[in-house]
Amino acid sequence: MTDARPAGRGDAAPDLGELDDAALMARAGAGDRTAFNLLVGRHGTRALRLALRVLGDPAEAEEVAQEAFLRAWQAAAGFDPARARFTTWLHRIVVNLAIDRTRRRAPLPRPGSRPSANGRPGTGAGGRGRRHAGAGRAGLGPGRPAAAAARRDRPGL
Structure with a gap:
């Protein structure tokens, strides 16, 4: 007796493009490069914009x-969708x-600042640079995110 089921997608593997990010990461964790390439295609532009x-x-x-x-590819096997969505996880990797x-x-060096006695830019000229550096750390500098400004101004962080 032959199988009466019609030929179609019922027996075929699901189209990878229809899978959500967590399912694609599970496949990537098992070594499926095609699944991971789909994730890169879905989220690559967003990751690039965030880094920029x-x-x-x-x-x-x-x-x-x-x-x-x-790094996401290398850690794919350990990705846990119960802890975070893929996009949240990737966002954190990019930001870090x-x-x-x-x-x-x-x-x-900041425009108009002169090196101080210790050779560091922005602290000469009667302390003017120090006031401006504090504004940068507070995230008040033009076009700079506060976290990046703080870390650039204070390399020891």
């Missing part, structure tokens, strides 16, 4: 976004990498 917003440099932002996806990169940057 923190770093302000397109080349650095691209490197950070690529590194974030590499971007902040780490800002910490490694050399401090940039």
Whole structure:
């Protein structure tokens, strides 16, 4: 006797594009590169924009976004959708990498500031630079996120 079920999608594997992020991560954790590539396609632009917003440099932002996806691929088997959505998890990876990169940057002198006796920019000229540096740490600098500004101004954080 033959099977009376009509031929169709009932027996076939589901289309990967129809799977949600958690299911794609489960497949990626098992080594499915195609599933992970779909995640990169879905969320790559958002990761790049986030890195660019923190770093302000397109080349650095691209490197950070690529590194974030590499780390997500390497940690895919340990991803737990009960703890966080994939997008939240990826967002945190991107932000952490971007902040780490800002910490490694050399401090940039502020316009109009002169080096002080200790050689650090922005603290000369009667303490004017110190007041401006405090404004930057408070997130008041033009176009700089507060966290990135604080970490750039205080490399020891």
